[in-house]
Amino acid sequence: MAMPAVSVDLVNLALLKLQQATITSLEDTNSPAAQAGLLSLDNARRALIRNYNWNFSRKRGYAQIVPDATPAFDYNYYYVMPSDCLKVTRVGERGQPPVPYDIEGRNILIDPTRFSSTTTGTLTKIPIVYLRDVADPSEWDPLFTDLFVIDMAIRLCSPLGMDSTKEMLLQKEKISKLAEAVAINSQERPLEITDIDPITQARWNGFVQRDVKVDSSYFDV
Numbered sequence: 001m002a003m004p005a006v007s008v009d010l011v012n013l014a015l016l017k018l019q020q021a022t023i024t025s026l027e028d029t030n031s032p033a034a035q036a037g038l039l040s041l042d043n044a045r046r047a048l049i050r051n052y053n054w055n056f057s058r059k060r061g062y063a064q065i066v067p068d069a070t071p072a073f074d075y076n077y078y079y080v081m082p083s084d085c086l087k088v089t090r091v092g093e094r095g096q097p098p099v100p101y102d103i104e105g106r107n108i109l110i111d112p113t114r115f116s117s118t119t120t121g122t123l124t125k126i127p128i129v130y131l132r133d134v135a136d137p138s139e140w141d142p143l144f145t146d147l148f149v150i151d152m153a154i155r156l157c158s159p160l161g162m163d164s165t166k167e168m169l170l171q172k173e174k175i176s177k178l179a180e181a182v183a184i185n186s187q188e189r190p191l192e193i194t195d196i197d198p199i200t201q202a203r204w205n206g207f208v209q210r211d212v213k214v215d216s217s218y219f220d221v
Helices: 009-015 033-053 144-156 164-187 200-202
Strands: 056-065 078-082 085-091 101-104 107-110 125-132 192-194 210-212
Touching: 009 033, 009 144, 033 085, 033 144, 056 085, 085 107, 107 125, 144 164
Parallel strands: none
Antiparallel strands: 056 078, 056 125, 078 107, 085 125, 101 107, 192 210
């Protein structure tokens, strides 16, 4: 089946899961389903993308320095996230040691000299990997679309006066669909080693096994 191309289709798929009549427009002020769907769509999409590390929304880019602004303590610079950034998953390029940072609002707080001992001066931008907001359903992973429809159905339960049993069943279905998405999503992403324990490595010298730290986001969607 083709993926839904417009927002009203997504809401209608959610309504079908609730065994409710479909709608023809999200602008119908006489339809509680249309009004609830219109209010929920954007936030539901952004929340679902932000909650899990979806490969289809992953993007590489740069956070730009905020001139003439300095954090009060701990860090030396502010770097503003790209406008389409919903969640930062990595700061720095692959293979570099982990760099301490904090996030405040739309800014990344960091000391860029920690990227390398040879870094000098002020970096005007820093490399990041992040999740972008993807509003076009044609770009979504099919598993994300399924999960989004379930999530929308859950959000519509209360406005449409559905009983709590239906909502609980949908929550269970969402957990099952998420587990499926986690498995498929991780298969398409290589394991990232963020650090190697030198003491344990020395202890295992001459053996194949090594004690490494793995990027925890690998185990998320």
